Amino acid sequence: MLPYEILLNIFFSCKNLANKDILSKSDPMIELYMNDTFIGRTEKVKNNLNPSFSTPIKVTYNFEKLQNLTIKIIDVDNDNNNTGDNLGNVKTTLGELVSQEPGTAFTLPVNDGKGTISMTYEEIIPSIRKTLTSDYVALGNGLVTQEVKKGSSYKIVVDKFIINAKGIDLEKKDLFGKSDPYYYIYRLIGGNKILIYKSEIIKSNLNPIWKTTEIYTENLDTNCFSQGQKYWIEVYDYDKYGSDDLIGEVELEDLFYEISPDGQEFRGELTDKSRKNKYKKRGEIVLNITHTVNIKEETVNSYKVISNYTFAKNLKAYPNLQSTVSFIDAMKMGMKLNVICAVDYTSSNGSMHDVVAHTMNPYQTALSAVGQVLEPYDHDKKFSFLGYGGHKNGEFPPYFTVGETEQVDGGIQGILETYARTRDMIKMGDMGTAKGGDMDWRANNGKYYCDDFYQIINAISDKAENDMMTKFPPGSHQLPSDYYIIFFVIDGDGFDMDGTIRALVRASSLPVSIVLIGVGDGSFANLSKFDADGMPLTVDEVSTIRDIVQFVKFNECKTDGTVDMIKLAAEVLAEIPTQVETFIGLYGCNIVNNV
Known part of the structure; x- marks a missing residue:
């Protein structure tokens, strides 16, 4: 939220x-x-x-x-x-x-x-x-996460600065011992300090040598590589039982500007201008900084997702990706929302797909509740309408268009009419393997069960990725012209966990949000795991960089046996503005896109 x-x-x-x-x-x-x-x-x-x-x-x-x-x-x-x-x-x-x-x-x-x-x-x-800042901003030309096919090659670029720091003759701050020093590096911008690094504490040492640290270029703002960029170094004495004491501070310049592999030394005399003898030397800090770029090419032996940034690997918590550009700002700057409805046609649905005059089945109710809220935001009132888990025209594909074309005119009313009109044209599928499409390389061991829905996520991600690479490429800081919201109405639970998580990891670095509504009496153990609010999902050592999934059980939105449509929509849509803002923060989008 x-x-x-x-x-x-x-x-x-x-x-x-x-x-x-x-x-x-x-x-x-x-x-x-x-x-x-x-x-x-x-x-x-x-x-x-x-x-x-x-x-x-x-x-x-x-x-x-x-x-x-x-x-x-x-x-x-x-x-x-x-x-x-x-x-x-x-x-x-x-x-x-x-x-x-x-x-x-x-x-x-x-x-x-x-x-x-x-x-x-x-x-x-x-x-x-006004104070929100992202922990990380993807500044390069590549997506944060992406998929690679079996047998394909990709380049791994490790671009980093290596810092070896030491203090010389630091001021003694402890009455019965020496100081316990540590240091901060800040980037100065206007009147603000932006933290870049905090060191470990060295116990009882006035000439500390701190451990070598590595700072990846992907975690630095592009201004850090410009000549004239100023930095603020603060050295503190750690106190176990009280507040830490400032030993001294100094301003340095160009710490990351045109640094060679041979390195460059930066020295600064520490002073404390808040004290009476504000120009008295409190010691010296020395930073030896080198810059290395290593590129290697790797060939994958199976379909996987990779990350072009180290900050998206093996995450234990979602990073803060909020920015000063809000959801409302994005709408005023021209970002459009595209709505995709996706329906589960597997045979386990039983009578839940029955279409009866003057009443609404669970699928119609869920489509109506969520669709009527999203409809005003879809710029052309044309929703994409996809199905999966069923047979259409004698074929059993991973997914299909419910109507004659993918997009349906008339907003949510058009979706409801298409659903009812085509119901008898689609045969519900069993647990067989779906055929066709890109199953030979995206599915786990070539098998794709009809209860799995991640190929729809991948299909929409294909569109979103194409948009990004052609209209608002990474590194351009342009606002996305299109943001995609996929909402599934599902009876099944998904079986290929790795395949689904790969699709979610990939989608998390794209302008995509996903809504899952579980209908029926199932436990939805797997679906609930995909709504990973507290812990990012990880596969192939790469994690979902944003929380993009919201799941709700249809039956939990009932009051006295009747579905509360307002509650249902609120449960699954409340996080959409936050998800849009975290995408904006991830890529630092602050430029209007006129494409």
Whole structure:
């Protein structure tokens, strides 16, 4: 979840409103209701049929909820209770407003009146977001994680700086012993210090030699390689029972600029300007820094995922990838959300796929609950609709289009109609092996059981990867033009754990989020593992770099036997804004993409 709530200010203006006053023009005011609850009102603008209201109305934005808006326009006759003649109204959703084309107002015709109303919005930026920084930013030209085929070769590049540091004649800070020194290296940017490295503590030593450390270039900002970049070195004395004492500090320059394999020495005299004798020498620190680049080529003997960055290997916890560019910023900068629906047609579903008039089966309910929330964000209201685990047209592929084409017009209603219309055309599959596609190299030992769904993840990842490499390549810091949300409605549990985790590891470094809704009475032991909130998933020694999966059991969203569709959607969609922001943070996306 986001570490803050999203608050928006909505601004309103109108044109060509109806005139309800005889001797003058209308005095319009806006009232805003969300899901029939009063939220706020603007000021009254006197004698004006084309008002621009200066008072915004503040709302709390929840991506995971369908937030219906009703905008009422009132010609105020009584200032005491803000009542008057009705000039019309407009109905829309907050999602439709947020997903508008960047730089354009959201304009709609006024119902039960005349004229138009236009809306714009801005995010109220909390102070906490101004301080968010990513632990890691992928600065190179390669994806953080990627797949490689059996028999293919790839290059492993190890580009690193090696630092050997020592202190000379450090100041004695302990009354009954010597100092226990350690040091920090910070990069200076503006008035801020960005931590690069903290050393270990050397006990009771005024001439410490700290252990050799390696800093990989992938973990350094590109400014570190520029001439003139300044750094701040602080040396402290560790105290077991109190606060650590500053021994001294010094500013150095160009620590990582054009360093050769032969290395370069940097020396600095330590001072403490907070003390009375602020220019007194408190010792000296010496950094010997070398730069090495090793490239080797490796041929793989089986399909696997690799990482081009060491920070994505064998993770025990997800890194902080938050950035100052928010989900709302991304939407305003033109990022589009693409929705992909995927349905399980395996025979274990039994009657859950039965289509009965005037009622909804679990698949229809789940598709409707999630789809109606996502629909306002899909820019062309065309959802991709895929199925797996079933036979279509006499074939048993790893996945297939449910309708005649992958994309279905008409948003979620089009999906529901296509699902019902094609139900008898798709034969539910048993536990046999699906055939075709790229099973010969992506599946585990060439076997792909119909309960497995990761080939759909790989298919969407193929699109997302192609987008990245052609439209907003890694290292360009451009915002993705398209972000993909795949939501599965599943009865099975997935059998090929390694195959699924490989697909998730790969997708975690792409603009992709995944929603899993488990229908039926199964335990979903494997599906619940894929929703790895606390511990990254790892295979081939490479980990999911972002938490991109949200899983919920359909039956746990029932109240008195009836599915709570609002709760179901909220459970599986609440983390989408965070997932978008962590992708932005991972690649440092802060440039508008005009592709």
